Amino acid sequence: MSTPHTAKSSLLRIENLTPQSAHRIIQQALKLKSGQSTPQVSFAKRLVAALVFFEPSTRTRFSFEVACHRMGVHPTAFLADSTTSMAKGETLHETMNTLIAMRPDLVVVRAPAHAQLEKILAETSIPVLNAGTGVEEHPTQALLDAMTIIERKGRIESERILFVGDVSHSRVANSGIQLFKRLGAEVACSSPVDMKPQSKLWVDARHFENLKDGLQWATVCIGLRIQKERHGRSMGQEELQSYIRQFRLDKKNISDLSADALIMHPGPFVPEEDFSEELLQDSRVALHDQVTNGVYVRMATIGDLLGIPCT
Numbered sequence: 446m447s448t449p450h451t452a453k454s455s456l457l458r459i460e461n462l463t464p465q466s467a468h469r470i471i472q473q474a475l476k477l478k479s480g481q482s483t484p485q486v487s488f489a490k491r492l493v494a495a496l497v498f499f500e501p502s503t504r505t506r507f508s509f510e511v512a513c514h515r516m517g518v519h520p521t522a523f524l525a526d527s528t529t530s531m532a533k534g535e536t537l538h539e540t541m542n543t544l545i546a547m548r549p550d551l552v553v554v555r556a557p558a559h560a561q562l563e564k565i566l567a568e569t570s571i572p573v574l575n576a577g578t579g580v581e582e583h584p585t586q587a588l589l590d591a592m593t594i595i596e597r598k599g600r601i602e603s604e605r606i607l608f609v610g611d612v613s614h615s616r617v618a619n620s621g622i623q624l625f626k627r628l629g630a631e632v633a634c635s636s637p638v639d640m641k642p643q644s645k646l647w648v649d650a651r652h653f654e655n656l657k658d659g660l661q662w663a664t665v666c667i668g669l670r671i672q673k674e675r676h677g678r679s680m681g682q683e684e685l686q687s688y689i690r691q692f693r694l695d696k697k698n699i700s701d702l703s704a705d706a707l708i709m710h711p712g713p714f715v716p717e718e719d720f721s722e723e724l725l726q727d728s729r730v731a732l733h734d735q736v737t738n739g740v741y742v743r744m745a746t747i748g749d750l751l752g753i754p755c756t
């Protein structure tokens with residue numbers, strides 16, 4: 446099958462992005478959002494994107510679907526549920542081989558582990574976009590978060606960005622720290638000791654055991670959900686209540702954050718545990734801006750990977 450595009454590469458990890466390429470995607474996303482740039486949708490009218498999700502998602506999947514439609518690319522989604530042949534015992538790898546054999550022009554994948562994505566990439570020349578791998582990476586989330594910080598604060602350089610909560614299980618924080626540092630920001634985290642990240646990405650990052658200290662340091666605060674499904678053990682009631690008392694982002698706990706700070710969360714949030722719904726009324730909160738910006742960042746990324754021109 447011939448396609449009218451020249452694929453530039455894939456996006457699996459933040460390390461695939463230079464600061465220049467990240468800024469280019471973010472600037473293009475901002476132009477698409479403001480209407481200064483418009484995709485030539487007719488160019489992409491025969492292109493198909495396979496959106497393949499082996500883990501649950503609301504915003505990333507829907508966002509990629511909307512972004513594909515806006516770029517003129519046809520999205521077709523595979524969600525690993527009881528209606529697919531995985532319910533009959535087909536493996537993730539063979540499922541991917543089967544979908545790739547249908548020759549989509551782009552594959553967007555959410556997989557439980559990064560190694561699965563590397564394996565897919567090694568076996569295909571089709572561009573692959575990471576839509577979140579286990580606890581490891583979520584590069585388009587980091588791009589949309591950086592776009593939101595630049596849009597709301599006017600810059601990302603020299604901002605002090607604090608991840609709060611279950612950092613050790615967060616692919617959002619792992620991609621975030623790499624991208625934000627590349628773009629000149631400082632990054633730290635605040636969490637209970639047993640949720641402090643152990644990976645080498647975080648060796649030089651400050652860790653605040655006390656949220657109040659972290660919030661006094663931060664200019665941007667990013668809350669995280671407790672990733673209970675990745676803990677491998679159940680969290681006791683006492684432990685959960687202690688977490689909520691100390692680390693849930695709510696009116697009481699964020700009282701030390703400055704008036705011009707930005708409050709973010711990748712979503713989904715659990716109101717009783719990590720992010721109080723009442724905060725959505727706070728003008729410092731950018732949760733739904735993040736969701737909106739996700740569409741533009743994904744449009745810019747898809748355009749970049751598939752070579753779709755924009756005026």
Ligand code: CP
Pocket residue numbers: 501502503504505506577586711712713
């Ligand atoms: N932020 C994010 O990845 O959300 P979903 O799991 O809903 O896609």
